[in-house]
Amino acid sequence: MNGKSSKMRAWTGIALVLAILSMLCMASTAQEKTASYWAVQGDDLLRKGSINEALEAYEKSLQLDSENESLLLGVATMHHILQVQAATKALGIVEKKLEKNPQDMNAWSSRGVALTNLGRDDEALKSREKVLELLDQSLEKDPTNSTSWMAKAEILAGMDRLDEAVQACDKVIEINSSLVGYAAETKGYLLEGLGRNEDALQAYDMAIELNPEKGGLWYSKGGVLKTLGRNSEADEAFAKAKDLGYQF
Helix, strand or coil: CHHHHHHHHHHHHHHHHHHHHHHHHHCCCCCCCCHHHHHHHHHHHHHCCCHHHHHHHHHHHHHHCCCCHHHHHHHHHHHHHHHHHHHHHHHHHHHHHHHHCCCCHHHHHHHHHHHHHCCCHHHHHHHHHHHHHHHHHHHHHCCCCHHHHHHHHHHHHHCCCHHHHHHHHHHHHHHCCCCHHHHHHHHHHHHHHCCCHHHHHHHHHHHHHHCCCCHHHHHHHHHHHHHCCCHHHHHHHHHHHHHCCCCC
8 A cells, every 4th residue: 555655646746747847848949958958858758757867857957947946846856756766665675674584673774764755754753663672672781882872872863852862972972982972973963952052062072172173073163152152262163164174
């Protein structure tokens, strides 16, 4: 049933693209290398089921008429169709893996990502809860496994359980493994999300101490300082980020 509904969504999307883009060509004669020409080529390819080639044609049309809202909407819909198709295929692969090994943590994690891309959020949440269950089982056996704690932090963050994610990052920092810098950086992002900017600043300072040449850390620090009203310090941090080659 889910496969049929995914195909139905894809073909509904195709019909929508054709309806939008056909409007572009009604009032003009297709001429080679014009936006209208490539839109017509895209329409023909789409009707033949050549979705990737159709997308290439529509994007060539956009290069020549980048402000055309109908083209932009059509291309956006095409990307969504391809996303649904890829996620549906990935989900099928993952389900087969889980049939063979119901304890495959990576498969459960991939299942959650695929389901999110298909808009099946309740099922995606259950997959992530299963990942947490398996991680907790792993940590019961080896509570010093920093990789498992970091994975737990990322899963919890994705579930918007930020306080618990911060605690998991603290575990990584406490264990003092090679993941400390990444854990400190992640903790900074999480604390910003919680509005705990002073604590976030401390986390970024720890990350910078461990990796002073990472421009993104200086940029993140500058953002927190700006939020705290410490503008001159923020400008210094932004300048440092720029000196290190960080683009913003």
